[in-house]
Amino acid sequence: MGITIYLLTFLLLLVAVYGIVAKKNIVKIIVSLAILDYALNLLLVLVGYRTGGKAPILSPGQSTEQFVSSAVDPLPQAMVLTSIVIGLSIMALMVAMALRLHEKYGTFDMEHIRRLKG
Amino acid sequence: MGLEWMVLALIGYMVVAALIAVEASDLLSSVIALGAAGFGLSIINLLLGAPDLALTQVVVEIISVVLLVRVVLTRRDTSVQTHRGALRTAVVMLGGGLILAAAFFAFGGLTGGAGPEAVPPFGQPVLVHKAGDPVPPGAAAAYVEGAVKQTGSANAVMAIVLDYRGYDTMGEAAIIFIAIMGVYTILRRVGRSKPHAPPGKEQTP
Numbered sequence: 001m002g003i004t005i006y007l008l009t010f011l012l013l014l015v016a017v018y019g020i021v022a023k024k025n026i027v028k029i030i031v032s033l034a035i036l037d038y039a040l041n042l043l044l045v046l047v048g049y050r051t052g053g054k055a056p057i058l059s060p061g062q063s064t065e066q067f068v069s070s071a072v073d074p075l076p077q078a079m080v081l082t083s084i085v086i087g088l089s090i091m092a093l094m095v096a097m098a099l100r101l102h103e104k105y106g107t108f109d110m111e112h113i114r115r116l117k118g
Numbered sequence: 119m120g121l122e123w124m125v126l127a128l129i130g131y132m133v134v135a136a137l138i139a140v141e142a143s144d145l146l147s148s149v150i151a152l153g154a155a156g157f158g159l160s161i162i163n164l165l166l167g168a169p170d171l172a173l174t175q176v177v178v179e180i181i182s183v184v185l186l187v188r189v190v191l192t193r194r195d196t197s198v199q200t201h202r203g204a205l206r207t208a209v210v211m212l213g214g215g216l217i218l219a220a221a222f223f224a225f226g227g228l229t230g231g232a233g234p235e236a237v238p239p240f241g242q243p244v245l246v247h248k249a250g251d252p253v254p255p256g257a258a259a260a261y262v263e264g265a266v267k268q269t270g271s272a273n274a275v276m277a278i279v280l281d282y283r284g285y286d287t288m289g290e291a292a293i294i295f296i297a298i299m300g301v302y303t304i305l306r307r308v309g310r311s312k313p314h315a316p317p318g319k320e321q322t323p
């Protein structure tokens with residue numbers, strides 16, 4: 001069961017890699033990078049999950065021992081929280097570059113944006 | 119067990135949405151499929167006990183879809199259907215198969231997650247070290263045990279983000295600032311068009 005979930009997450013990651021490598025359209029590549037971001041975040045959250053676990057928020061009257069034995073791992077969640085926001089800023093940067101490229105070349109096709117080479 | 123099946127179904131939904139996003143013949147459909155995948159991820163986070171992540175994911179998803187729709191909506195483009203060569207795709211498929219096989223072994227497909235180097239099996243994170251446990255405890259143990267006593271925050275995730283890993287969060291803020299400065303630099307109009315010709319030169323139309 002668990003290995004199926006992990007492998008399906010890796011399949012999502014591979015769909016994104018396929019999109020990045022095999023597509024020529026810049027918007028498609030940006031979308032694929034966003035999907036790659038999702039897949040990695042999902043993988044980290046899955047590694048920290050505990051079966052039947054609760055959100056790592058302390059209820060009133062709950063002791064630390066009960067908390068440690070019932071909560072999911074909060075460390076991957078904290079890292080992923082940072083990662084999500086950084087993913088958004090990177091996407092904003094990529095979108096700005098795509099806008100500027102379309103303004104200059106009139107297309108999103110990588111084959112026609114050749115003046116960047118060399 | 120029901121929750122794991124729901125998570126599995128939602129990841130399958132995300133894979134389908136990602137395939138549509140990659141293969142759609144229209145850029146707007148592609149962007150909307152990306153939004154669908156992101157909301158699926160938000161629901162998965164909610165099911166996996168990460169409400170902070172679910173909220174952040176919804177907000178980020180809306181913003182990124184708005185940004186991409188802004189790019190896609192008014193721009194005509196004919197290169198959507200063009201692929202790179204078949205060789206590249208074949209290499210991607212081959213490498214993908216190898217990565218899947220590696221993931222199968224790394225996540226304990228055969229041994230069930232035994233051994234000190236293996237990733238712990240699904241649903242059993244190494245939060246606290248127990249006697250006779252082959253896997254050493256992670257950093258999360260100290261964070262979880264000390265969260266309330268040391269930081270006074272009932273939310274362990276926020277205790278880590280804002281207190282234990284405060285420098286990481288500062289770096290995140292720096293990255294956001296740099297990204298915003300980059301977007302502004304790329305998109306600004308000043309110095310690109312020439313409304314005022316420099317002195318001594320004729321302005322060419």
